[in-house]
Amino acid sequence: MKKDINNNYWNNFYKKKHISKPTLFAKFCVSKLRFYNKTIYDLGCGNGRDTVFFNKKKINSIGIDKSYSAIKKNKKNFYKFRNKFVNKNFCSFFTYKNFDFPFSVYSRFTLHSINYSDEKKLLNSLNKQKKLEYIFIECRTIKDDIYGKGKKVGKHEFIDTHYRRFIDPKEIKRRLSKHFKISYFKESKNFAKFKKENPCILRLIAKKK
Numbered sequence: 001m002k003k004d005i006n007n008n009y010w011n012n013f014y015k016k017k018h019i020s021k022p023t024l025f026a027k028f029c030v031s032k033l034r035f036y037n038k039t040i041y042d043l044g045c046g047n048g049r050d051t052v053f054f055n056k057k058k059i060n061s062i063g064i065d066k067s068y069s070a071i072k073k074n075k076k077n078f079y080k081f082r083n084k085f086v087n088k089n090f091c092s093f094f095t096y097k098n099f100d101f102p103f104s105v106y107s108r109f110t111l112h113s114i115n116y117s118d119e120k121k122l123l124n125s126l127n128k129q130k131k132l133e134y135i136f137i138e139c140r141t142i143k144d145d146i147y148g149k150g151k152k153v154g155k156h157e158f159i160d161t162h163y164r165r166f167i168d169p170k171e172i173k174r175r176l177s178k179h180f181k182i183s184y185f186k187e188s189k190n191f192a193k194f195k196k197e198n199p200c201i202l203r204l205i206a207k208k209k
């Protein structure tokens with residue numbers, strides 16, 4: 001079986017202690033949603049900080065992550081919310097099920113974690129979901145300072161410590177436009193400052209048509 005180098009990276013990453021505050025993007029989304037009483041699927045929830053934040057804000061949220069270590073740790077660290085975490089691949093999570101309740105999806109720093117074919121798989125599955133309401137995305141773009149770092153493996157795709165596919169805002173807008181109405185779209189620095197890093201980030205909110 002082909003080794004999933006990226007998953008090994010994240011499994012090792014989450015074995016180390018790594019709990020922190022919710023992201024600014026999660027807070028931003030909550031401020032936009034106001035009293036949202038549906039479910040938010042947190043695609044690639046990592047250490048679970050945003051999944052837990054949404055739940056604490058009384059928004060039912062399910063964190064999905066392919067990393068076994070991350071999910072195992074989240075269930076232990078956030079015992080009260082242990083049922084809110086699932087160890088699955090979010091690119092196929094929506095493929096074989098028809099969700100019969102209203103829900104939204106939230107992807108923070110995960111769209112740039114998947115390749116073109118997985119993005120297509122994910123978007124195709126979401127396009128078919130009649131009860132899907134919003135999609136929230138925050139991702140690195142092709143204007144990012146670290147664009148070009150590591151080994152180039154495809155268009156805007158590089159492997160440094162792990163795989164990243166830098167997103168071209170115009171392209172993702174075009175790919176979403178048939179099934180979604182974009183209500184917020186901004187590319188900027190200062191959205192996700194971390195230590196000395198200040199990446200160029202796209203924030204996008206889209207409503208299913």
Ligand SMILES: C[S@@+](CC[C@H](N)C(=O)[O-])C[C@H]1O[C@@H](n2cnc3c(N)ncnc32)[C@H](O)[C@@H]1O
Nearest residue numbers: 010044045046065066067088089090108109113
């Ligand atoms: C950069 S981290 C972001 C974590 C979190 N969203 C945050 O902002 O802190 C990317 C996460 O996406 C997960 N991931 C990447 N591809 C995935 C996939 N296809 N299915 C599920 N999880 C995935 C990784 O395991 C990792 O936890």
